[in-house]
Amino acid sequence: MSASQPQETVQVGTADSALNPSPDRVREMGAAALEWAAAYLDSIRNLPIAPAARSAELRDRLAEPLPAEGRDFDRLLATFRDIVVEGTRHHGHPRFFGYVSAPGTAVAAVADFLASVLNANLPAWRSAPAPVELERLTIDWIKEALGYDATAGGLFTSGGSMANLTALVAARHRHCGEAVSLHGMRSRPAPLRIYTSSEAHHSTHKAAALLGIGRENVVSVATDDRLRMDVDELAHAVEQDRAAGLDPFCVVATAGSVVTGAVDPLGEIAAIARNHGLWMHVDACYGGFARLAPSARALFDGLAAADSIALDPHKWLYLPADCGCLLYRDPAAVLGAFTLDADYTRILQDEPAEAYAFWDYGPELTRRFRALKVWMTMAHAGSQAIGAAIESNLDCARYFAQLVDAGEDFELLAPVELSIFCFRYLPPFARGRRDITADEERELDQLNERIMVAVQRAGSSYLSNATVNGRFALRGCVLNYRTTRQDMDRLLQDVRAAAAATTEPGVGSGSKGDR
Numbered sequence: 001m002s003a004s005q006p007q008e009t010v011q012v013g014t015a016d017s018a019l020n021p022s023p024d025r026v027r028e029m030g031a032a033a034l035e036w037a038a039a040y041l042d043s044i045r046n047l048p049i050a051p052a053a054r055s056a057e058l059r060d061r062l063a064e065p066l067p068a069e070g071r072d073f074d075r076l077l078a079t080f081r082d083i084v085v086e087g088t089r090h091h092g093h094p095r096f097f098g099y100v101s102a103p104g105t106a107v108a109a110v111a112d113f114l115a116s117v118l119n120a121n122l123p124a125w126r127s128a129p130a131p132v133e134l135e136r137l138t139i140d141w142i143k144e145a146l147g148y149d150a151t152a153g154g155l156f157t158s159g160g161s162m163a164n165l166t167a168l169v170a171a172r173h174r175h176c177g178e179a180v181s182l183h184g185m186r187s188r189p190a191p192l193r194i195y196t197s198s199e200a201h202h203s204t205h206k207a208a209a210l211l212g213i214g215r216e217n218v219v220s221v222a223t224d225d226r227l228r229m230d231v232d233e234l235a236h237a238v239e240q241d242r243a244a245g246l247d248p249f250c251v252v253a254t255a256g257s258v259v260t261g262a263v264d265p266l267g268e269i270a271a272i273a274r275n276h277g278l279w280m281h282v283d284a285c286y287g288g289f290a291r292l293a294p295s296a297r298a299l300f301d302g303l304a305a306a307d308s309i310a311l312d313p314h315k316w317l318y319l320p321a322d323c324g325c326l327l328y329r330d331p332a333a334v335l336g337a338f339t340l341d342a343d344y345t346r347i348l349q350d351e352p353a354e355a356y357a358f359w360d361y362g363p364e365l366t367r368r369f370r371a372l373k374v375w376m377t378m379a380h381a382g383s384q385a386i387g388a389a390i391e392s393n394l395d396c397a398r399y400f401a402q403l404v405d406a407g408e409d410f411e412l413l414a415p416v417e418l419s420i421f422c423f424r425y426l427p428p429f430a431r432g433r434r435d436i437t438a439d440e441e442r443e444l445d446q447l448n449e450r451i452m453v454a455v456q457r458a459g460s461s462y463l464s465n466a467t468v469n470g471r472f473a474l475r476g477c478v479l480n481y482r483t484t485r486q487d488m489d490r491l492l493q494d495v496r497a498a499a500a501a502t503t504e505p506g507v508g509s510g511s512k513g514d515r
Helices: 023-046 054-060 073-084 105-119 129-146 160-176 178-183 203-210 233-245 267-277 288-292 294-300 369-382 385-407 439-457 485-501
Strands: 153-157 194-197 220-222 246-253 279-283 308-311 324-328 410-412 420-425 464-468 470-476
Touching: 023 105, 023 267, 054 073, 073 308, 073 420, 105 369, 129 153, 129 288, 129 308, 129 369, 129 464, 153 160, 153 194, 153 246, 160 178, 160 194, 160 203, 160 246, 160 279, 160 288, 160 308, 194 203, 194 233, 220 233, 233 267, 246 267, 267 279, 267 294, 288 294, 288 308, 294 385, 369 385, 385 410, 385 420, 385 485, 439 470, 439 485
Parallel strands: 194 220, 194 246, 246 279, 279 308
Antiparallel strands: 153 324, 308 324, 410 420, 420 470, 464 470
């Protein structure tokens, strides 16, 4: 073709193109994807939990230049099936006990597909009237599940870290008014102070850094023998800071710590917050939905007094990522924290419900339709079935604690409050002893780290790690409706086998990442 000849135009918007496929092609792609999904879910118990692949190998298998021309969906699905699926960790496996990871649900996966097809954007009611109403309804259901005030409000977020950050913005706004929004932290005469347990999630410290409050102004309050915030220490820290000219404004309680599952004494913390004029935020991202389980409900007494609550439906509602949630007891107290005047955010509706905008309660404008998978899961399963699944998870963790206590070769390192268990293997020299030396403790830490890596690599079970009272712990979290007591028996067998095989140092070190 000469330079003077017109080049062939790529037709992208025509019927049955890659970007605009015909209904038959959509059905073909959907059928192939659903066939894979059904087979995957049917076989997930039999898969090795963690991939054996290395980073260089995966990059080599995936690497290619930017494609100039498209390819058939079947080839893309084959890459997903043969490389991506084989090279990932399977959180839906009933013996995946690492971190705080949910298995997902089939109905939520379908809901995510439907939400992506609809492609609703939910910054305000006018943008997606029915989806916004569905989000507000689903928030009402979550409030009911937690026993929260019926007049409270809320919204879905990307996850717990964003929910915690957003709550601290709201708390700062109530305390400082418009001054910090306009002039920054230099407008404050004294440093703001946040109080949280020494066991709290690091997202509070990250939020303090992002907001200019500073990580050094997050006060880590000591814990009691159950690793819950010590309320006497909290009161003392607030009084001491105020006497020193500092500016306490917020306490962050934890309802289910990610290390041990400890639930802070919420009612007592609420009383201290009330007495000292502090905003009380509760990080209930892991534990909050355990209130649906009768045996755990009393742990959450006092939750209703919180000014804000962060939750992760992509944890104990079993949803696929991502979906966090933030509730405000008094939504009016938040107004002004996030609102900015811009022509494109002007609301012209007269009816208050139709003038509703999520951007008044959080930092995002573009918001995907996360509510659909929450609504579909809660409506499809019902609160009783979800509560029963959570109760079963709690039972599995308690049962595992009984197994550990019954043997001489393991010991629990923390109480089992919810569904997290922390324990360690004891070699013969350490069994029954109370006089273990510091050098021997370091040896135990190193041994248990090697055991954890061996368990992960074997592929039958998966544990992560924690530090409990300065000691390395094998840590597991039961957060899967597929998990049974038989899986807990198998886990202990797998750890014993790894301990027997782990006789040489230098096996490697495990990952310490996910929440």
